[in-house]
Amino acid sequence: RIDRDTAARLGVTASSLDNTLYNAFGQRIVSTIFTETNQYRVILEARRDETPSLATLRDLPVKTSSGSTTPLSSFAQVVQEQAPLQVLRVGQYPAATVGFDTAPGVSLGAAVQAVLAAAKAEGLPDAISLRMTGAAGAYQKSLSNQLWLMLAAVVCVYIVLGVLYESYVHPLTILSTLPSAGIGALLALMLTGHALDVVGIIGLVLLIGIVKKNAIMMIDFAIEAERGEGKPPQEAIHQAALLRFRPILMTTLAALAAAVPLMLSFGDGAELRRPLGLAIFGGLVL
The missing domain is CATH 3.30.70 (Alpha-Beta Plaits)
Incomplete structure (x- = not known):
């Protein structure tokens, strides 16, 4: 039990006390002797004929800031009691x-x-x-940043689509399909008893890309029909929905089929991948 005020008055620092105790009762390597075939470490330790005891510990000289030494008992009380091996x-x-x-x-x-x-x-x-x-x-840190992560993903997608279509409205039309997909992913995780962890967030980010791809296939075709063929917006989007239904259905079913093994997988690490498949499957179904 160290009296810190007395130790400071005597000029004893924590590092000096630590070095003294380690030199006396530890095994400090002070040098290494190299030979042609081997090397030997020089270890500093207390004399073996002096058995460590409370008396020797009290009389242990500790170096002060002035260069002199003072016994440990001058600024600390040495007691014997049970204590943890490390703090x-x-x-x-x-x-x-x-x-x-x-x-x-x-x-x-x-x-x-x-x-x-x-x-x-x-x-x-x-x-x-x-x-x-x-x-x-x-x-826990990832959960505290998950909202900003999702917002950043949506904003990045909006910026890319805005540059691609040179419009502020068409990206919003494409992104309007995301809320229902997000609700489906969250419902799938909730009904199966899985938390929205890091892997689930990755599944939501992947879901954003898959869902917006379906909307892009229709919006892109409708814009081309409206600008190239002069069709009104309602007729253009109706024709786009009819012509793009099959490829959208094929790609969606392919993504659903790819998510099924992740949902139903077993073995080592399967519980880590399962939220990824659940988020994708639930979002695409809804």
């Missing part, structure tokens, strides 16, 4: 790590929600906060 800190605050793993068939999002619910049920005091790290922390 973990997160953001300069003492922390305790509790690890968990997902059960078979359980997504990371569901596991995180279960852990947060259990922590809330315990009624932790205000002085204790819960912070996710590792894969769970990355998952």
Whole structure:
């Protein structure tokens, strides 16, 4: 137990104390001797004829900022008690790590929600906060940015379509099919008990590209008929819907068929890919 005020008055720093304790009771490599066939490490340690004890620890000389030494007992109280092997800190605050793993068939999002619910049920005091790290922390950070990610994807698609068609209205017509597809994807995830995790967001981004492709096939043909053949807008879009129905149906069914293996897959890592297939399948069906 260090008296920090006394240590500061004597000129003892934390690094000096750490080096002294490591030199006395650790195994510091101070040099390496090289020979023609081998190499030998020179290790600094305390004398082996002196058994480490509380007395030797109290009398351990610690170097001060002035270059002199002072015994450890002059600014610290040496006691014998049980203590952890290491002290973990997160953001300069003492922390305790509790690890968990997902059960078979359980997504990371569901596991995180279960852990947060259990922590809330315990009624932790205000002085204790819960912070996710590792894969769970990355998952929470991705969820905090998912709205901006989806908005950025839609804005990028709108800009590209606006440049392509040289219009502010036609991109909105193409993007008007996205809300129903998004609702279908969210319903598919909700009905199957899957959370909107990172893989589900990737599925929504892919769904944006697939759905807008169907609208582009009709809008592009209708614009060409209106400008090239002079047809009115209603007749042009009606003809485009009739002529483009078969290719749109074929590409949509192909995308649905590609999503089925992702939905029904089993084995290692299948639960990670399943939200991707569910988001695509549900969005295309609705």
